[in-house]
Amino acid sequence: MAVRDFSHKKALLIEDMAEARIMQRKMLTDFGFTSIDIAMKAETAIELLRHNTFDVILSDYNLGNGKDGQQLLEEVRHSKLIPHTATYLMVTAETSIEMVMGAIEFQPDGYITKPFSQAVLQRRLEKLLETKERLLKVNLALDAGDHEAAIDAATTAMNDYPSLIGKCERIIGESLLELKDYDKALSVFENTIKERKMPWALFGKAKAHYLMGELETAEQHFQQLTLDNRFFVSAYDWLAKTQLALEKPEEAQATLIKAIEKSPKNLLRQMELGRISLLLNDNITAEMAYRRSVFLVKHSCYNIHDVHVRHLESLARISDNGPLLPRQKDNFNNTLKKVYDQPLEDPELKAQVYSYEIDVLLSENDINTAKQLFEVWLREVRFEMSAAPNKQQSATYLEAFESQE
Amino acid sequence: MKKMNISTLLASAIHESKNQVGTLLYQLQGLKETIDTTGPNQKKVIQIEESLKKLNDEWVEYLYLYRLASDGYELHVDTFLMEEFLDDQVFALLPSAKAKELELTFQCDNRLTGVFDERLMTAVVGTAVYNAFRFAQSKITIHAKKEDSFLVISIEDDGKGFEASEEQPDIFKEANTGLGLYFAELSATAHTIDDTKGYIKKETSALLGGASLAIYLPQPANII
Numbered sequence: 001m002a003v004r005d006f007s008h009k010k011a012l013l014i015e016d017m018a019e020a021r022i023m024q025r026k027m028l029t030d031f032g033f034t035s036i037d038i039a040m041k042a043e044t045a046i047e048l049l050r051h052n053t054f055d056v057i058l059s060d061y062n063l064g065n066g067k068d069g070q071q072l073l074e075e076v077r078h079s080k081l082i083p084h085t086a087t088y089l090m091v092t093a094e095t096s097i098e099m100v101m102g103a104i105e106f107q108p109d110g111y112i113t114k115p116f117s118q119a120v121l122q123r124r125l126e127k128l129l130e131t132k133e134r135l136l137k138v139n140l141a142l143d144a145g146d147h148e149a150a151i152d153a154a155t156t157a158m159n160d161y162p163s164l165i166g167k168c169e170r171i172i173g174e175s176l177l178e179l180k181d182y183d184k185a186l187s188v189f190e191n192t193i194k195e196r197k198m199p200w201a202l203f204g205k206a207k208a209h210y211l212m213g214e215l216e217t218a219e220q221h222f223q224q225l226t227l228d229n230r231f232f233v234s235a236y237d238w239l240a241k242t243q244l245a246l247e248k249p250e251e252a253q254a255t256l257i258k259a260i261e262k263s264p265k266n267l268l269r270q271m272e273l274g275r276i277s278l279l280l281n282d283n284i285t286a287e288m289a290y291r292r293s294v295f296l297v298k299h300s301c302y303n304i305h306d307v308h309v310r311h312l313e314s315l316a317r318i319s320d321n322g323p324l325l326p327r328q329k330d331n332f333n334n335t336l337k338k339v340y341d342q343p344l345e346d347p348e349l350k351a352q353v354y355s356y357e358i359d360v361l362l363s364e365n366d367i368n369t370a371k372q373l374f375e376v377w378l379r380e381v382r383f384e385m386s387a388a389p390n391k392q393q394s395a396t397y398l399e400a401f402e403s404q405e
Numbered sequence: 406m407k408k409m410n411i412s413t414l415l416a417s418a419i420h421e422s423k424n425q426v427g428t429l430l431y432q433l434q435g436l437k438e439t440i441d442t443t444g445p446n447q448k449k450v451i452q453i454e455e456s457l458k459k460l461n462d463e464w465v466e467y468l469y470l471y472r473l474a475s476d477g478y479e480l481h482v483d484t485f486l487m488e489e490f491l492d493d494q495v496f497a498l499l500p501s502a503k504a505k506e507l508e509l510t511f512q513c514d515n516r517l518t519g520v521f522d523e524r525l526m527t528a529v530v531g532t533a534v535y536n537a538f539r540f541a542q543s544k545i546t547i548h549a550k551k552e553d554s555f556l557v558i559s560i561e562d563d564g565k566g567f568e569a570s571e572e573q574p575d576i577f578k579e580a581n582t583g584l585g586l587y588f589a590e591l592s593a594t595a596h597t598i599d600d601t602k603g604y605i606k607k608e609t610s611a612l613l614g615g616a617s618l619a620i621y622l623p624q625p626a627n628i629i
Contacts, residue, residue, distance in 0.1 A: 113432060166484050
């Protein structure tokens, strides 16, 4: 294998332990990297990834108290902060590796277990970059969202390099799902399963059934996946989604609660539990899920306001049954303060915030403040800064205001 | 406090200690760079480094062994080009072989592919090669081939072979609990396709005349 020139590549090193960080940085420098950015925690890494592009990302799984390496990877892949052409190498310990390999939906390009020598890291990086080069056309197509081109390129790459068959088949199957060619996708996944029971193929097959509207079959397959691999938490998310589509929201909620027991720090999962719980009028569970979301959304790439407003909603729904407890009121005020701390421009969300505030005030019988707030809201509506209250809201509020007079 | 199961306890203890070996290895690497590369201490440092690496690899083996034996191991199979896989193994173990003045190579058809759990087979090959270090005269080869519907990975040496070493009276044997073989066997049988399980075979090496430990892994149909 030819020695690779790393001098023009940009690296990002994410590691919380000083000793390992210094050592890995030195290793990268020795390989010829001249541009190495450092992050000690996931939140800093997200900021760096938001404003820069990197060719190589070397991230530890264990990143101290905040997000772990897998959550970071899921978040930046989900928000498309790293292109498919970049190489993501996860540094794991023996205990964490199953969490990484079990993730299936969002996997790093490679992993390396601690402790490793300079020579082993160099070799691993060289091989991964070589694979990235062989799949360059595929990844460029994926980054451009051109799934047809990705399928063509993957078919060629697979013929040229037999060891890439697994990767290419997966890309082809998933691209077909994106192209809504579900029948073809299903046959690609089934073809793989016939030869090798790869978890991603079983997952792809279940997704294809879901997307084709074959919900019972999809439910069975997702259920099986949760049993086969206890580290594959995304299977629970899809199972819940399927159960919801089958109009079994109670089961969907139970499934999500199980997933959260396994992996509590996933924001989107907490948000979904909140949403389903509100549908079920289980406001207490909804509030808990959204409260956790408010905590998790800090320093993440997701829309902060959406999370905050949903938390307010769950508390407003609790107040439908009487005034909030002091602790709940504190939670409401804290999150409300967070909403006002950052400019909220979405008129829809603004209207929602007004309505939740008024709901809570009315539950406390604080009619005057509620009335004033309603007037502020209407003024903002005139300036098109906020959406208007809907008919039902106006009717309810006016009735409440009148009852006092 | 709830009493912990003894195997869980041992596994956690091994894990803790393994982390410390990792830290020691990092520190040693730092030390190595500060001392003269040709001086007499360099050789000693390399010996310590190789021993620590071996210790680390053994503990990885024990952790997997624990998981395999308690059904807590999730198999992650993928397709590998055997040439690349074996090259990786030789690359990782070559410094240890050199320190023992042994030759370590691999042999396989350059188009051969195999389906298996990479981490597990890395640990199995490592364990078998460390074991071969103790018996080889001068050479060890890792060999891979396809036999019927099995992929066969064998670790062969030019020592006296299994039979000769087993005939020795116990007092001449080095302390050997057979844990390595047990690990290889559990790892092989964890690879199952339909009803066909993997297995191991202790043989005489056709290549080098010494011992050969062959790991048979069932392969899916249609894979060349």
